[in-house]
Amino acid sequence: MTRALSHPAFRFAPSPNGYLHLGHAFSALENERLARASGGRLFLRIEDIDKDRCRPEYERAIIEELRWLGIPFDPEIRRQSHHLADYAQALVRLERKGILYPCFCSRSDIVQRVREKPDWPRDPDGSPLYPGICRHMSREQRQKRLAAGDTPAYRIDIERATALVGGGVSWLDYGSGSEGRLVTADPRKWGDTILARRDIGTSYHIAVVVDDASQGITDIVRGEDLFHATSLHRLLQSLLDLPGPVYHHHALLRDGAGQKLSKSLRAKSLRSLREEGLTPEMVRTRLVPAPSMVTELQNV
Numbered sequence: 001m002t003r004a005l006s007h008p009a010f011r012f013a014p015s016p017n018g019y020l021h022l023g024h025a026f027s028a029l030e031n032e033r034l035a036r037a038s039g040g041r042l043f044l045r046i047e048d049i050d051k052d053r054c055r056p057e058y059e060r061a062i063i064e065e066l067r068w069l070g071i072p073f074d075p076e077i078r079r080q081s082h083h084l085a086d087y088a089q090a091l092v093r094l095e096r097k098g099i100l101y102p103c104f105c106s107r108s109d110i111v112q113r114v115r116e117k118p119d120w121p122r123d124p125d126g127s128p129l130y131p132g133i134c135r136h137m138s139r140e141q142r143q144k145r146l147a148a149g150d151t152p153a154y155r156i157d158i159e160r161a162t163a164l165v166g167g168g169v170s171w172l173d174y175g176s177g178s179e180g181r182l183v184t185a186d187p188r189k190w191g192d193t194i195l196a197r198r199d200i201g202t203s204y205h206i207a208v209v210v211d212d213a214s215q216g217i218t219d220i221v222r223g224e225d226l227f228h229a230t231s232l233h234r235l236l237q238s239l240l241d242l243p244g245p246v247y248h249h250h251a252l253l254r255d256g257a258g259q260k261l262s263k264s265l266r267a268k269s270l271r272s273l274r275e276e277g278l279t280p281e282m283v284r285t286r287l288v289p290a291p292s293m294v295t296e297l298q299n300v
């Protein structure tokens, strides 16, 4: 496979819902390394659509920490919260193709429906696939719920959507290395997933494909925990006629117990490690995806 001929562009796209940890630093540095190697631009994108969880002080801290690390980002920072209209437009395009439908189910409606079925399929994140309750709702029923002021989420009809793109989609993935392999996308494993959340009117999946295209991103460098999401992203890119970037799903940093570093599992923040004496040089020279290194750096 040959690489796209367009000018290389990379992005690091954290969500300001917590402080950065060493896993983020590693991903940002991987972006920097590959952008340098190809003479590409490197953008910082703040993924702040989730207004309940994102906070300005986290955004400030992200920018400060990346400066401290000395990563030369393009001065133009993109904030997703400024582009909600673009995401809405993409959703309208999908709706016009007849592959979106409103869903009024709560989480517990879904849990209840699948409770008695231990073999019910789950998506790559472990959530039960949507059992299709609202997929076949009549137009009248939908109108009635909307008129009553019920705000729905919008789901993709995955069977129709995949049928629409026909021959399937794939992507070139470099993993953590320099050998690309062609991966066939399998978006059906996500089932009828939500593309517009009830509370924010959009979703990570829509925002990320719209932004990657608007910013001309050619190379997506991110953790392998998002590998499966790429199947859905490639489907959406194909449905929306957006270019397909190449992907570098790098290995994740893990702690001594083999757990991936994550905000939810309270990985030590770069902020507190800095206070304990961690320097950018230590991060730059010693950060490799090996548990011993992480343990060492977290105990400076």
Ligand code: GLU
Pocket (backbone or CB within 6 Å): 013, 014, 015, 047, 208, 221, 222, 226
């Ligand atoms: N905002 C996502 C995160 O912080 C990253 C998304 C991406 O790189 O596509 O995990």
